[in-house]
Amino acid sequence: MNHRALKRKDLFWLALVVLLALMPAVSAVATNTFLMHVLILILLFSAMAQTWNIIGGYGGQTSFGHSVFFGIGAYGAGMAVVTYGLSPWPGIGIGMVAAAAVAVLISYPCFKLSGHYFAIATFAIVEIFHRMFLVWYWVGGALGLDYPVVEQGLKNFMWYDTKTGYYYGALALFVLVFGIVRFLESHRFGYYLRAVREGQETAESLGVNSQAIKLTAMALSAALAAMCGAFFGQYNLRVDPSMVMSLDMSMKFVLVTILGGAGTLAGPLLGAAVLIPLQEYTRALWGGLGGGVDLIVFGVLIIIIVIKQPAGISGMVRDIAKHIERRRAAAKGGTSIDAP
């Protein structure tokens, strides 16, 4: 990728962030709280999926354990507010550090496993943490943590009467996570990570310390996932193990990324932009009918997308762009740059 293409790509992301920042200024958006809710979830789940993408997409290590880090972040913020009556901010910081530490402790032995075995080990870790938090009295056990009513605003990161604060919070999270990944993508660490994904032995033979690279990526991914978890707790004003530290939540990290396109910067955003509105609107439209009609429709749509384009939505977008480019080239009487 040349320097000019890099700049064009960054301009696209910058324009997107400006557009997203202006959204609440449109009264039709700001007054539609359900639409705001969907937008907040798209930004949050994009960021969550991007944190997974660091280790799962760029690093090629399929982790089903990210809800553990997400949950630790949620509990960090939740305990700061509910247990200690503080602002959530110190809890968010502690949660991020704790999640990174736990990620390193767990990953060190697990990275010795390869392929499916690593994925299976991370499954087990979610179950262990879920059950541990269910019976751990200090963190509220199965009762979880219910937020008290405190002063609204940035200090407590809580808003009751408007979603605008949460929206900008989610946007800041989105910019931070995507910004970090964009930076890593074009720097040495990102290249090393992709080299480890493509062939660990080959990368090591060229002097890459694969274990250190993977551990660093996992720690970074976990710390950022914890930040997303803290946001989730603050947004729902409740934290309990089934809500934040479950296989269900772990699957969302993976599903959004895979659906959008793993190992690409845009993939998590595309995945969340399709999956979250589908999930929320199918539930709003058909959830009340009972019988899980919304979940059936949601599932069928995912199957269709995956069958039609296993490379995810970003692969789909790439194919459409190439096709248009070829047709344009053909219309001009020339040949496509991609033509064999």
Add this chain to the structure above:
Amino acid sequence: MVHYKSLIKPWLLVVAALCALSGVVPSPALAQEKVIKIGTIFPLTGPVALAGQRCKAAVETAVEILNNKYPNIKVPLADKKGFLDGYKFVLVHADSQGKADVGKAEAERLINQEGVWGLIGAYNSSVSMPASFVAERAKKIFMCGASSSAALTQRNMKFFFRTASTDEIESHEFVEVLKWLNKTQKNANIKTLGLIYENSVFGKHAAEEAKKAAAAGGFEVITDVPFTPGATNLDSEVQTMKSKNPDALFGAVLGADYALMVKTMKKMNWNPKVSLNYCSGYQDPVIAKQLGPDANFFMGSTGYSPQFSKMMPAVAEVEKIFKTKTGGVPYDSDSIQESVAMFVLAQAIEKARSLDPETVAKTLYANTWTSPLSLSGKVAFAPGGQNKLSLSIITQLQGGEYKRIFPKESADSKAVFPITAWDKR
């Protein structure tokens, strides 16, 4: 290479689904009519979907009676069409999936997008907690039928009202039963207690209240066994209880888990002297039928059972409508409370002669409401929104029927004590 046209097809489906979002925009036509929109939030899918579906049917039953004229039904407002000079209820249903975050999002959507006047739900205490918080901030009335966590009515909310008993009240009632058995049964000698409960907000709250009530009543809790809801095996949990062998067992076990617990107790050939159970595992008539004779001799608190028909004669006609919505399944103690909540709300609106939620909330607090679907026949709310007249009777399944055994003045049968051993049935 994937063909361009084949790529378009899934996108069209996705776009079509997104276009359907216009369907969630509230219909302006309803605003012109004399209707009050009520949002319901129940777990219509997930592990307790059956209970949620019955709660939804219970609200629909009450609304059908309130919106139409049923002179043969002896509940307030049934004898006239609509209320408040021709107003009718319109229900907008939402599925919480039994998840707190989904329930909260649905409460927000119902209030802000659907424009509901009030909410009813949400069965799971963990969902009722955040959903009612949303309603309170929006100054919307939240009628809660069956959520049993005592914490819900300890928040000093103005717009939250619960008609059912709490696990705190039931725990004290269970301890009274133990004392009564010690007094009336020869060689009962109940001293120790075991707890088995699902590791959820409901189960944990019930267990905590049980411990407090047991300590106050002088009973010693010798085993405390939580399990993950939706369990596929309870062997180790039942084995733990068997090894400690408490005299009495309190269970907070819902749905299919309750059936599994009873079957495992039979498999391990163990029973305590008496087993008392909270909420809808024991109370569920479908589960009692599935278990057949194995369900017998267990006890629990019951707010309603078809065997109570003589005590609650008005229920029969209402239940006929309810059964048409549930495929013949009768009310249980939980679902009937959702109908009670709806009937009480309608009476309060009628009495207040106002649709101002604050006026209706004050009216709800200021009066005692006639409730033929409640065991006590009346509903009145204490500060915080708890129905201070809620009542439940301790029943024991005998021959597949819920027999009333305690308190004495409500009893129609004698308690079988101790539980008959599995090999002697």
